[in-house]
Every structure is written in structure tokens, then in C-alpha cells.
Amino acid sequence: MGKVYLVGAGPGDSELITIKGLKCIQEADVIMYDRLVNHELLSYAKNGADLIYCGKKPDCHLMDQEIINQLLVMHSKRGKVVTRLKGGDPFVYGRGGEEAEMLVEHGVQFEIVPGITSGIAASTYAGIPVTHRDYGSTFAFVTGHQRKGQDNHLCWESLAKGIDTLAIYMGVGNLPYIQQQLMKHGRPGSTPVAVVHSGTTAKQHTVTGTLASIVGIVEKHQIQNPSMIIVGKVVLLREKIKWFEQLKHHEVELDALM
Incomplete structure (x- = not known):
């Protein structure tokens, strides 16, 4: 069994992510990132990490939330460390609460890493x-x-x-x-x-x-x-x-x- 980190990437400036959030990016086998995440942060991913874009615009969701949930469970149950990278803070209009509920239901180990909203x-x-x-x-x-x-x-x-x-x-x-x-x-x-x-x-x-x-x-x-x-x-x-x-x-x- 792997693990999921729900990480707040901060408000836009790449330097405003927390140290713990940056470590989660560096450790991850899979990074699932949102539209408002500064792409400079992805440069800290380790070689071979899978980068999955989960971006959503108003009235235009390229990936449905249910699919995002399924991917989090699937990759973690394959033994992967998954970093779910969200703009701002995952629990402030980031649907992090919904994803955490789903991880609990599937018995997936996870941590929440707050970000600057x-x-x-x-x-x-x-x-x-x-x-x-x-x-x-x-x-x-x-x-x-x-x-x-x-x-x-x-x-x-x-x-x-x-x-x-x-x-x-x-x-x-x-x-x-x-x-x-x-x-x-x-x-x-x-x-x-x-x-x-x-x-x-x-x-x-x-x-x-x-x-x-x-x-x-x-x-x-x-x-x-x-x-x-x-x-x-x-x-x-x-x-x-x-x-x-x-x-x-x-x-x-x-x-x-x-």
C-alpha cells in the first residue's frame, strides 16, 4: 500500500509553498496537479515521476472529480507515493475534504499538508x-x-x-x-x-x-x-x-x- 499527500501548493508564487509541501513533491512517484499550481514546482519532481494534470476551469472540467478520486486510490494501492497538488490550501475551496473522505473509505494512508490560501x-x-x-x-x-x-x-x-x-x-x-x-x-x-x-x-x-x-x-x-x-x-x-x-x-x- 502506498500513501497520498494532499498538498497545498500556495497562491501562485512558487516560493510560497511550505518546506513539507516541497518534500512531498520530491518524494512522489505520482503527482496529480491542478490548473492554478505554479508549474515551476513540478521541476522538483524526481526523475520518472508521473505528472497527471487534473485542471479545472469554470464550467470546464477536463477531469471529473470522480476520476481524480479513482486515480488517487488506484495509484496508492499499487504501492505508489501520490502527491495531490492543489492551488492554495487543500481544505479551502480545494475539495480536499471530499478527497480525504474517499481515502478513508478505501483504507488509504494519507496526510494533509496545508498551504497559503x-x-x-x-x-x-x-x-x-x-x-x-x-x-x-x-x-x-x-x-x-x-x-x-x-x-x-x-x-x-x-x-x-x-x-x-x-x-x-x-x-x-x-x-x-x-x-x-x-x-x-x-x-x-x-x-x-x-x-x-x-x-x-x-x-x-x-x-x-x-x-x-x-x-x-x-x-x-x-x-x-x-x-x-x-x-x-x-x-x-x-x-x-x-x-x-x-x-x-x-x-x-x-x-x-x-
Whole structure:
């Protein structure tokens, strides 16, 4: 019997994976990796390791989750060490819980290796702390994409009135609906909002506005997934703390001088 590691690869920057996560990549006989995993991490795989792409785009799943589950069981029962590599953290909108349940049902040995989730990392790289004692002490991770055929079970009133900072995953396509629901249930239209595209990577692009204006701003700049939506007063701190853009600007200036 082999073993399965459910590993969080982090938010995009290859250096933001944990040391333990990197060791799992190096040890694996089989690596099953998702679309948002930085491909630089695959270069650490040992010679002869099988690399299996399990990528999923919105409304386009190249490999069904059931097949992924079957492959995890099949390879582990053949005595292989399998690393299931997921963007962010495997237990934050990564379906890691479903895969862990399935491994338990089949008697497969496994470990969970947490990763840095984009709800924290993308906002941090945009210069937005998700908590700040002067701006917000509570925050919530929210899915902006519901399962097909499933009613929206989000308690919009609680999210609108009870949480200081919202980090909304997979929500760009539903942004008009999210905006409508939050304002309908009491969130002021003046609430600061940021949308961070491809956070922590060289492609990172951040736009800001208010809850009332953000839909038009996102459309104007043609922001698409993968993006993180941050709602709350903490967004105001971006103008003071936006360190990542300043770092990139400084690096460009240094390159020009060399």
C-alpha cells in the first residue's frame, strides 16, 4: 500500500509553498496537479515521476472529480507515493475534504499538508491586511461560485452586516450578483472593494473602487479569474502599504540602470 499527500501548493508564487509541501513533491512517484499550481514546482519532481494534470476551469472540467478520486486510490494501492497538488490550501475551496473522505473509505494512508490560501496571500500582496484593529477584526472566506443546480445558501444579511472583511473566491463572473446581494442586505455602496487578479505572481493586477462602482471598474479593466475580491474598510490601507507594486517598480528601475 502506498500513501497520498494532499498538498497545498500556495497562491501562485512558487516560493510560497511550505518546506513539507516541497518534500512531498520530491518524494512522489505520482503527482496529480491542478490548473492554478505554479508549474515551476513540478521541476522538483524526481526523475520518472508521473505528472497527471487534473485542471479545472469554470464550467470546464477536463477531469471529473470522480476520476481524480479513482486515480488517487488506484495509484496508492499499487504501492505508489501520490502527491495531490492543489492551488492554495487543500481544505479551502480545494475539495480536499471530499478527497480525504474517499481515502478513508478505501483504507488509504494519507496526510494533509496545508498551504497559503489566496484569500490571505492575494490581499497581502496587494497591501491589504485582512484584519487591522482600526479597520476590521473579523473576516470570512466566501465562495462566489455555487455548485450547479444548488440554491444559494449564503446568508447574505450576515455577510453584509456581521463581517468586517470578506475574501470572496471565484466571484468575478458573479460580481454583479454579489454586489446586488450585499447592498440589498445592508452593506453600504461606499464600502471599499479591491479585486486582485493572479495574486502573488508577476501577472498580479489590482483594481479598487467601492461596492457601488466595482462592477464597472472590473469590466473596464477586463479583470477575469483567477481573482480574489476583498470587501471592507481594510482596502483603504492599500494606498499606503502597496509594497508589491513598489517592489516591482524598483526592480524595473534597477534593471534599467544595469
